Amino acid sequence: MxxxxxxxxxxxxxxxxxxxxxxxxxxxxxxxxxxxxxxxxxxxxxxxxxxxxxxxxxxxxxxxxxxxxxxxxxxxxxxxxxxAVPPWLQRKHPEIAVRLRSGRSVAWGARQEVDFTSPVFRRYxxxxxxxxxxxxxxxxxxxxxxxxxxxxLHLLHNPEVFASFVARLKQRYGDVATLNERWGLTYWSHRLSSWDELWPPEGNTTPSYDLAWRRHQADLTTEFIAWQAAMVRELAQPGQYxxxxxxxxxxxxxxxxxxxxxxxxxxxxxxxxxxxxxxxxxxxxxxxxxxxxxxxxxxxxxxxxxxxxxxxxxxxxxxxxxxxxxxxxxxxxxxxxxxxxxxxxxxxxxxxxxxxxxxxxxxxxxxxxxxxxxxxxxxxxxxxxxxxxxxxxxxxxxxRGLEPDAEVALVRSTESDWAFQHQPPLAVPGTLNPDPRSYARIFGAFYKGFFDAGRQVRVLSVPQLHEAGTAEELAARHPVLVAPALYAADDATLALLDGYAHAGGHLLLTFRTGYADEEARARAEVAPGPLRTAAGVHYLEYSNLRAPLPVRAAEGSGLVLGPGARAEEWADGLVVADAQPLAYYEHPHFGQWPAATTKAYGRGRVTYAGTLPDSAFAAALAEFVTADVAGGLPRWGDRPASVTVASARNADGDRLWFVHNWGWEAVAARPPEEVADVLSGERFAGGQGVPLGSWDVRVLRAQRRDSRP
Structure with missing residues (x-):
């Protein structure tokens, strides 16, 4: 293909x-x-x-x-x-309609109203x-x-889907005694004596059950798409994707x-x-x-x-x-x-x-x-x-063959996202209602920090993290690795993160990382669990914050914080073992604990953020963890506030700079090296102002001595 x-x-x-x-x-x-x-x-x-x-x-x-x-x-x-199924199919086979958590069937009249796992639907x-x-x-x-x-689009609550879920659990856990232990079903008298006692998901409150249900639903979607893809490939021509x-x-x-x-x-x-x-x-x-x-x-x-x-x-x-x-x-x-x-x-x-x-x-x-x-x-x-x-x-x-640059890798955990949708750590802003978008907010806060600091990001999933090779290979390829709110994580993943830092990588951990295991059960050990030694801190308590707190840089820490930096939503009560505090809360109670710390670990380093940073605090942390990255990209220096710069390498090995002006005012940005505009052919020396109009973009190619625009 x-x-x-x-x-x-x-x-x-x-x-x-x-x-x-x-x-x-x-x-x-x-x-x-x-x-x-x-x-x-x-x-x-x-x-x-x-x-x-x-x-x-x-x-x-x-x-x-x-x-x-x-x-x-x-x-x-x-x-x-x-x-998008036709009316005649819905009328002929109403039993294929999606059943929702409430037990109600989705009425036909929109799209994606059918249980795509149904053999009847699959036949048509x-x-x-x-x-x-x-x-x-x-x-x-x-x-x-x-x-x-x-x-x-839907979580399928059809009886046949629930039956396939139970079959999956039997295959994974073997017997109900193991399921009782792994899910903690002693709580509220949920212990099972046989598989047919498992209650349907619409009444569930058990976090481990919910996570297993979400995994099953995603696997059903994956299988459905794979089924269609395999069928299409039987008929497709060479070269068609x-x-x-x-x-x-x-x-x-x-x-x-x-x-x-x-x-x-x-x-x-x-x-x-x-x-x-x-x-x-x-x-x-x-x-x-x-x-x-x-x-x-x-x-x-x-x-x-x-x-x-x-x-x-x-x-x-x-x-x-x-x-x-x-x-x-x-x-x-x-x-x-x-x-x-x-x-x-x-x-x-x-x-x-x-x-x-x-x-x-x-x-x-x-x-x-x-x-x-x-x-x-x-x-x-x-x-x-x-x-x-x-x-x-x-x-x-x-x-041709463009490969985007990345100076930092962010690990995204779909399973932690699902776990937080069931038990969110954050409230909806301005309320005491749980926010099922908590994971997106936390991941987004740290992504935005690197974006504001002018650093480019590669997003890795947890499986891809393991597929990247050994801890040493991971550290060599990704000098900075961020694990925002990696909540539902098995021991092997946390051990890989530990090994990554020890092998020379700079690991940025955040609150809720390492707190629960792969079943979304809170770990029965001092947080952050298996990462405690690497981080050089631990905590026995934590708190949601009712209002943002100002933070100040610790003296001699090397973290540069502006006067408006704040901690939001959360505070781990970090107790320092052998880490160095980077910032403290300005508060009569929370001020006893650092908001962020750092520690040299093996050949690398572990930095820990115990709170949700606002934009200024997140950008400062991003600057700190990327400051010593060897062989980093040339810096554009002081850019106008409306300008962003992204870069990539093409098949010839040339670096392209994509320079945007996100605003109404015309500005100029100064490249760190000689460049030529790919579209106009204009040349600019390093440090020379490249003009950008309102809502404008320039595509610039870094000039080698033997290259032409």
Missing amino acids: SISHTDGVLLGAAYYAEYQPYERLEADLDLMADAGLGLIRVGESVWSTWEPQDGVFDLEWLLPVLDGAHQRGIRVLLGTPTY AERIVRRIVGRYATHPAVAGYQVDNEPG VTTCLAVTRPAVDEVGVNRALDVAAGNLYYTAQDELALPDPGRRHDGGWFGQGVWQLFQSADRARGAKQAPYLITETNATSIGGSHTNHPPYEGQLRQVAWALVARGARLVEYWHWHTLHYGHETYWGGLLGHSLEPGRVHGEARRIAGEFAAAREAL
Whole structure:
């Protein structure tokens, strides 16, 4: 398998000729070609068009779209329609409807209403997938396949799913005595004497049960996508790839697990535009929602997308204009589409595809804007897309084989996220209500710290951490490793982190890391458990903070804190053994404990943050843990507050700098080395100001003596 556009970057759009209010296929395709679109996504949402009645197929309606695209040099990503079932299937087999936690079945009328594990559903799904792929696999326009769409929307509470869950538990634990012990079922008289006494999940309050249930649900989604991918590959042609479009906030998805069966990771990346993309933004926090706010969340989402397979990825959906609904009409300012497209490329995207080409005239997503509005006339947004596509084409050789740089790796734990959704450590801001988005807030706070400090991040999953090799190899590849709130972790993972630091890496630990085991049971040892010796601190108590606390740097610590730095939400009562305090709370009670510490350990170092840092505190910690990274990237020095810089190496070994100005005021940024603008050919000496207009981006190539722009 090869991804046909790995050497370059394509701009594309989802296209639904079947949704248009009148026949305009040729006009649409001409406009796409004129705009330089290189790929369209088709077919994934219209099972009832492919199969209007049970066993009655209409496969030819798509042929003119594929033929017309091929004639204009536009590639096609062909979708399977299994996420949007037709009315006749729901009426014929109402038993395949999703059962929710409440016991209620999901009423038909939206999408993803069916239990995709049902053998009945699978039979119909296989039939339509084989028909579609069998018909079009040999069409020269088809570059690849998207199986299903945004899977994992529901946690399935159907009786058959619960039965498969019990079978999984039997296989893992062997007998109920072991399950009783591992889950602590003595509590509240939950001890089982036989497997048929296991209560259904809708009544569950046991954390270990909940974590096992979430693992099972994600595995079901992974298996479903793998099942479709294997089926498609039987029929696909050499060189065609298989992917799906992920929405990583879906409750039944493990983004790393589901991508193992796919050739390339792909997903949607939506963001809030206009002033939400302005920098600086010191107060923004990650709310854990689908539509990220702030430039740093755009980059975080991109780094997660690349982290799914540690490889180039596709953006199969992103903003064209307004997103969300009829009451949220906030199209990007002039220049912001271009900024975002280049930011995604900087972090490894090989396709930036808008959802969608034309704004729909009916249906639930009537006001989810496309490159063309309801008038279907090209305007400002179409013109900006045309500019982006032209720049991608002009920069094709420079972008070949692009590998984003990273100076720090953040370990993301899906299982800790699930565990925190059941027992959140944080409250919803301004309330005493538990916040199921706690993990996203904690991970986001530390990501933002490195982003604000101008450091680039690679996101690793816990399984990928183990796959990276020995502790020594991990330390050699990732000189700084951050484990934010790695709560549900087995002994082997914590031992690897310990070994990583001892072998020479700088490990940044945070509150809640190492606190629970792989069953989400609080460890019966002094926190931070197996990492206590490495960290050089321990704690016997902790507290949520009702209000932010100022923090001050410890004298001689080397941590540089501004006057506005604060600790928020949480405080571990850290007792120092042989670590060095970095910062203290300014408070009559909490001030007895350090807010952060550091310790030399073996050939490396362990830094511990016992609180949720605000933006200033997080950036200071990021600066501290990366200060001694050998062979780091050249620094751009004092950048205007609205400017970000990202970098990557291409197949020729050249470094590309992606320099953005996220604001209205024209500015200049000074590169640390001689560069040439990839698009204009302008040259700038090291230290010379590179001008940027409002909402502007420059793509610069570092100049070697034998290189040319």
